[in-house]
Amino acid sequence: MYTQALNAGAxxxxxxxxxxxxxxxxxxxxxxxxxxIEPNDAMPEAYRRTLIRQISQxxxxxxxxxxxxxxxxxxxxxxRRKAALLAKVQDxxxxxxxxxxxxxxxxxxxxxxxxxxxxxxxxYSSIFNYPTLSWADIGAIGWLVDGAAIMNQIPLCRxxxxxxxxxxxxxxxxxxxxxxxxFEIMLTLARGTSAQKAxxxxxxxxxxxxxxxxxxxxxAASQHSDTSTRWKIKRFSNDELRRKFVDATVPQAxxxxxxxxxxxxxxxxxxxxxxxxxIDWDELRRVIAGDGPCNADRxxxxxxxxxxxxxxxxxxxAFAAKRQAKQAA
Amino acid sequence: xTEPKIPLWEVFIRSRNGLAHKHVGSLHASDATLALQAARxxxxxxxxxxxxxxVPSHAITASDPADKGMMFEPAASKIYRHPTFYDVPDEVGHx
Numbered sequence: 001m002y003t004q005a006l007n008a009g010a011x012x013x014x015x016x017x018x019x020x021x022x023x024x025x026x027x028x029x030x031x032x033x034x035x036x037i038e039p040n041d042a043m044p045e046a047y048r049r050t051l052i053r054q055i056s057q058x059x060x061x062x063x064x065x066x067x068x069x070x071x072x073x074x075x076x077x078x079x080r081r082k083a084a085l086l087a088k089v090q091d092x093x094x095x096x097x098x099x100x101x102x103x104x105x106x107x108x109x110x111x112x113x114x115x116x117x118x119x120x121x122x123x124y125s126s127i128f129n130y131p132t133l134s135w136a137d138i139g140a141i142g143w144l145v146d147g148a149a150i151m152n153q154i155p156l157c158r159x160x161x162x163x164x165x166x167x168x169x170x171x172x173x174x175x176x177x178x179x180x181x182x183f184e185i186m187l188t189l190a191r192g193t194s195a196q197k198a199x200x201x202x203x204x205x206x207x208x209x210x211x212x213x214x215x216x217x218x219x220a221a222s223q224h225s226d227t228s229t230r231w232k233i234k235r236f237s238n239d240e241l242r243r244k245f246v247d248a249t250v251p252q253a254x255x256x257x258x259x260x261x262x263x264x265x266x267x268x269x270x271x272x273x274x275x276x277x278x279i280d281w282d283e284l285r286r287v288i289a290g291d292g293p294c295n296a297d298r299x300x301x302x303x304x305x306x307x308x309x310x311x312x313x314x315x316x317x318a319f320a321a322k323r324q325a326k327q328a329a
Numbered sequence: 330x331t332e333p334k335i336p337l338w339e340v341f342i343r344s345r346n347g348l349a350h351k352h353v354g355s356l357h358a359s360d361a362t363l364a365l366q367a368a369r370x371x372x373x374x375x376x377x378x379x380x381x382x383x384v385p386s387h388a389i390t391a392s393d394p395a396d397k398g399m400m401f402e403p404a405a406s407k408i409y410r411h412p413t414f415y416d417v418p419d420e421v422g423h424x
Contacts, residue, residue, distance in 0.1 A: 040394050087374075094371055101355045104337075110357055111334055167354075174375075310332065316359035317333055323360065 019044055031232050036162040039105040047231055048106050051161050054233065055103040060117045060124035062096035064298050068132040069141060077135060084181050085138060091178065095171045102163040118303050126284055127214050129292030136189055136196075136203035142182015144204075144211045144249065150175050151245045152215065160232035183252065190256040197257075204253065205261040212276070213284040215242040221281075243273055250274045337386040338364040340371075342378035350382050358383075 024044055030037065037043055066089050073089065076082035100110055116122035127145055132138065153175065156168040189200035216222060216238040228234040236244075250267075253260050264277030286292065335357040341350035353372050358364035364383040372378070392400055408414050417424050 038394065040391070042395070090370075090374070094374065097356065097371055098354060104355075109334065110337075111332065313332065313335060313359070316363060317335065320360035 028230070031160050031230075034232075035160075036165065037160050038162045046227065047233075050228060050231070050233065051164065052103055052106050052108050054228075055099055055106075055164055056108070056113050056116065057123050057125075059096045059099035059103060059113070060122055061128065062092045062099060063117070064124045064128045064302065065145075066092045066096075067298055067301055068128055068130070068294075069138060071132050072135060072138050075135070076138075081185070088142070088178050088181065091174050095174070098167040098170055099164075102161075102167045105163045114306065118299070118306060120290070120299060123288060125214060126287040126292065127210050128298060129287050129294045130206070130210055131294050133206075134199050134203060136186070136199040137207070139182050139185030139189060139200065140203035140207040142178050142180075143186050143252070144182070144207050145214070146175055146178040146182060147249060148211050148214045148245050150179060151241050151248075155235040155241075158232075158235060164233075186256055186258075190258060200256070201258050204258050208261050209279065209283075210287075212242055212246070212279055213281075213287075215239075215245065217281065217284070218279075246274050246276055335359055338368070338383045339386050339389060340364075340368045341382040341384070342368075342372060343380040344378055346379060350380065353377075355386060 023042055027037075027042065027044055027047070030041075037047075069085060069089050069092075073082065073085055076085050100113055103113060104110055113122070117124070127148075132141070150172065153168050153172050157165055157172055159165045159168065186200050186203075189196040191197075219237045219239045222238055229237075250260060250265070262277045264275070266275055267273075268275050287295070290296075336359065337355055337357055338361075339355050340353050342353050343350045356364065356367050356371055358367050361383060365381060368381050368383055373381070404410075
């Protein structure tokens with residue numbers, strides 16, 4: 001049930017320090033037996049904290065992710081493209097809201113989550129700190145960014161935490177239109193004039209490496225993976241998912257007649273995988289630390305939207321209170 | 330950041346004629362009218378429903394998972410509530 005925990009502050013804070021080993025063992029047994037964990041079930045405090053962090057980061061990413069694409073809504077090249085992009089941006093908002101609701105079942109209030117985003121305490125996906133410089137970027141985002149997100153999200157549909165898994169099922173169903181609309185934009189440009197094809201190539205050049213970074217640091221350097229795997233929050237490692245993405249995407253780029261911006265990229269017949277060049281992890285660190293091309297703009301825009309909406313929230317609550325008072329009288 | 334909190338609602342959708350409303354998720358809204366509109370926008374963008382219920386989350390009373398044993402054990406021990414408990418000779422046919 002989704003009720004008690006909500007708007008009630010940190011529910012797990014009262015758990016005994018050093019958490020008894022019996023609870024941990026029972027919990028692990030349930031996870032190992034592939035049982036889903038539901039909001040009011042007993043769970044280790046660290047499991048709760050990990051999920052709040054992961055689900056809220058995911059939600060923030062969806063919300064911030066509306067900005068790079070929203071940038072092209074008024075300049076879409078046709079009504080068909082505009083309608084599709086509008087629907088996609090609306091979906092991203094919806095995904096953010098499903099995910100916030102899932103995080104809230106763990107005992108954190110929506111207001112607190114929003115506050116964490118606006119104050120910069122919470123992170124969101126590094127990819128949304130890159131600018132959308134041309135219409136082709138909208139194609140590249142749908143094809144590559146959403147493609148990478150799908151790779152990440154499909155295994156999350158089987159995550160041990162019920163509300164998160166259920167939200168992801170919904171998200172994944174809607175996400176496949178996003179990737180296809182992006183690929184269609186790229187295909188149209190790639191088959192267009194030489195200027196259009198150059199635009200598509202330029203977008204691919206700029207988005208390819210940041211997309212590979214979306215899967216997170218390499219397994220050897222990842223801080224969260226071990227416990228997350230044991231608790232079946234994560235089912236594949238960062239490197240495994242990145243490899244899957246590259247294997248799926250390289251042939252699509254070839255179909256488009258575009259060149260991936262990686263001179264070291266080659267097919268390894270023995271392993272059956274595409275081997276790619278070294279990723280600039282310093283860049284990922286910089287962007288996550290706040291020093292990406294658009295970090296400041298993204299948060300400023302979100303803060304502005306939140307502040308500009310304050311009077312609407314206030315008015316709606318005042319209206320509800322007035323109506324309630326009238327009914328009571 | 331001392332804005333008052335906006336209440337939480339649970340959303341139930343009847344997806345097709347003849348089916349029951351089913352819980353699909355939750356949302357925040359200041360009153361029932363806005364909750365219904367938000368539920369329409371959030372949960373029925375692709376024709377998922379014919380009817381929506383929104384219920385204030387605080388109006389729901391839930392059983393405690395810790396009481397599961399005590400709560401549901403009596404049902405598990407009464408096998409005579411199931412048709413297979415009773416012997417009917419094969420000659421009688423389907424019953």
